[in-house]
Amino acid sequence: MKLSDVTLTHQYADLGGAFGSRTTPTPFAHPALIHVNPAVLQLLGIDASEAHNPDWAQLGCGKKLFKGSKPFAMKYTGHQFGVYNPDLGDGRALLLGGIEARGRLWELHLKGAGKTPYSRFGDGRAVLRSTIREYLAGEALTALGIRSTRALCIVGSDEPVVREEIETGAMLIRVAETHVRFGHFEYLFYTKQLEALQRLIDFVCQRFIPDTGDMGTSEQAEALLRFATRRSAELVAGWQSVGFAHGVLNTDNMSIIGDTFDYGPYGFLDDYEPAFICNHSDHTGRYAFEQQPGVVLWNLNALAHALSAFVGAETLRECLEEFQPHLINTYAALMRRKLGLTTEEENDQKLCADLLQLLADNRVDYTNFFRALAHYRGERPPSALLALLPPAGHSALRHWLEGYDRRLAHENSDFCRRNRAMRAVNPKFILRNYLAQKVIEAAETGDYRPLQTMVTLLQNPFDEHPQHEFWAAAPPESGKHMPISCSS
Incomplete structure (x- = not known):
C-alpha cells in the first residue's frame, strides 16, 4: 500500500462526546523528518519504499492529515502516585484514527500535537529527547517479546519547548491496537456516566x-x-524477567489490553538492583523495579472499582485473585527459559531466587550475566562468569553453579541446544539509559546515525553484531542511575 492510499477509520471517536473532543493539531512551522520505522511500515501494510516519501514530515506533525482522519483528544482520569486526579486526558496527543492491516486494526496517535481541551497548563508539545526515548523503547520491548505500543515515525522541528531547559519540539505517531486505558473506565465511573461506561465495556x-x-x-x-x-500479569512478568522498570505506573498509563504504555522515565537494569528507581520524581520508591507487580495489582483494583457498578464485590475479588498465580507461573516459565531449563522441577524457584540474590549482593550486570551464562558449559574455572563479579562473590558463584550443574544434569541438558535456546531469550543488547542519552545528544546536533544503529540493534537484540560490541558493554559508573524525569 502506498502512503497516499492510507485511509483511517475512527471507531473510538464515533462513540460520542462523552469520550473526548474533536481537536485540530497544531503543526510545526518547519517540520523535519528524523526517522521512519520500516518494521512498523510492514506491520501496517505500507510499502517499504514509502519510508522515503517526503509527505512524512507533514503527516508526522499534523500539517497534513491521512485520508479519513478525524483527530480526537481522548478524555480519561486516573490515579497518579495513588491519588485520584480528575483532570486528565490527552493533553498533548490526538487519536488520528485506525488502519486495518492483515486482519487487525491499528490506531495511530500523534504525540506532541499541541494543546487540547485537556492540556491544563501544559503546552501540548513533546521534545526530541522524550520522543526518541519512546521510539526506542517500543522497539526494544517488542523485540524482547513483551507487548508494547510502537512508533511509526519521528518528526523534529526548530520550535523551542521549555522543560527543565529549553529543548526543541518533536512529534511521533504512536501505533497500538487500542489507546484505551484503565483511566477511561475510571473517568466514566466517577462522573456517573454509566451508559457511556457500558458502551466502552462493550466496545473493548x-x-x-x-x-x-x-x-x-x-x-x-x-x-x-x-x-x-x-x-497485566503477563506484562509485568515480562518486565521483571528482562529487568525493565516503567517508572510511572499510574492507572492512566495502564493499557486495558496489557501493552507497555506511555514511556517516560523508564530504565532497564544495569546492575541487578531490586530497589532500582528510574524516576527521579519517585521519592518514596512507589514505582521501584521490585514494586511493579504489587503496583499493577493495585491498579487492577482501581479498575475493578470502576467496574463495580455492574459486577458484585465477590466476583471482582475472584477476578483479581487470578493475578498472583498467573504472574508467578508466567514469571517462573520465563526465568526457566533464561536459565536454559526445559522441564519444571520443585526447586527451580529457589535456584532462581538464589541466583538473583547473588547478582544483587555483588551488583552484577543483569543482562550481561545471563548472556554469559548461555555460553557456560560446566568449565572450571568459569572465567567468563567470574569476570562479571567482584572477587568477594566468586565463592558464592561457584557454589550456585554446582547446584545449576546438578539441575542441568537432571534433564540431560545438551550444551549446543541449551546455548541456542538461551541466546534466543537472553539479549546481548538492551536499551540502557546512558546509550539512549548518547543517541539523543547526537540527534540534537543533527546526527541521526546513532539512532539508526540503536534501532537496528534493539530490533535484533539476540544477534551477535560483533562490530557493535560497544553497545553491549555494561555502562561506566557515571552511566548508571541517570536522573530521568517525567518530562522524558
Whole structure:
C-alpha cells in the first residue's frame, strides 16, 4: 500500500462526546523528518519504499492529515502516585484514527500535537529527547517479546519547548491496537456516566474478547476484568524477567489490553538492583523495579472499582485473585527459559531466587550475566562468569553453579541446544539509559546515525553484531542511575 492510499477509520471517536473532543493539531512551522520505522511500515501494510516519501514530515506533525482522519483528544482520569486526579486526558496527543492491516486494526496517535481541551497548563508539545526515548523503547520491548505500543515515525522541528531547559519540539505517531486505558473506565465511573461506561465495556469486549458479544454488561465487565488481569500479569512478568522498570505506573498509563504504555522515565537494569528507581520524581520508591507487580495489582483494583457498578464485590475479588498465580507461573516459565531449563522441577524457584540474590549482593550486570551464562558449559574455572563479579562473590558463584550443574544434569541438558535456546531469550543488547542519552545528544546536533544503529540493534537484540560490541558493554559508573524525569 502506498502512503497516499492510507485511509483511517475512527471507531473510538464515533462513540460520542462523552469520550473526548474533536481537536485540530497544531503543526510545526518547519517540520523535519528524523526517522521512519520500516518494521512498523510492514506491520501496517505500507510499502517499504514509502519510508522515503517526503509527505512524512507533514503527516508526522499534523500539517497534513491521512485520508479519513478525524483527530480526537481522548478524555480519561486516573490515579497518579495513588491519588485520584480528575483532570486528565490527552493533553498533548490526538487519536488520528485506525488502519486495518492483515486482519487487525491499528490506531495511530500523534504525540506532541499541541494543546487540547485537556492540556491544563501544559503546552501540548513533546521534545526530541522524550520522543526518541519512546521510539526506542517500543522497539526494544517488542523485540524482547513483551507487548508494547510502537512508533511509526519521528518528526523534529526548530520550535523551542521549555522543560527543565529549553529543548526543541518533536512529534511521533504512536501505533497500538487500542489507546484505551484503565483511566477511561475510571473517568466514566466517577462522573456517573454509566451508559457511556457500558458502551466502552462493550466496545473493548467486541474488539478483544469476541466470545462476549452476546453477553450482558455485567458478564462483559467480568470478562473484561479477567482479561485485563491476565494480560497485566503477563506484562509485568515480562518486565521483571528482562529487568525493565516503567517508572510511572499510574492507572492512566495502564493499557486495558496489557501493552507497555506511555514511556517516560523508564530504565532497564544495569546492575541487578531490586530497589532500582528510574524516576527521579519517585521519592518514596512507589514505582521501584521490585514494586511493579504489587503496583499493577493495585491498579487492577482501581479498575475493578470502576467496574463495580455492574459486577458484585465477590466476583471482582475472584477476578483479581487470578493475578498472583498467573504472574508467578508466567514469571517462573520465563526465568526457566533464561536459565536454559526445559522441564519444571520443585526447586527451580529457589535456584532462581538464589541466583538473583547473588547478582544483587555483588551488583552484577543483569543482562550481561545471563548472556554469559548461555555460553557456560560446566568449565572450571568459569572465567567468563567470574569476570562479571567482584572477587568477594566468586565463592558464592561457584557454589550456585554446582547446584545449576546438578539441575542441568537432571534433564540431560545438551550444551549446543541449551546455548541456542538461551541466546534466543537472553539479549546481548538492551536499551540502557546512558546509550539512549548518547543517541539523543547526537540527534540534537543533527546526527541521526546513532539512532539508526540503536534501532537496528534493539530490533535484533539476540544477534551477535560483533562490530557493535560497544553497545553491549555494561555502562561506566557515571552511566548508571541517570536522573530521568517525567518530562522524558
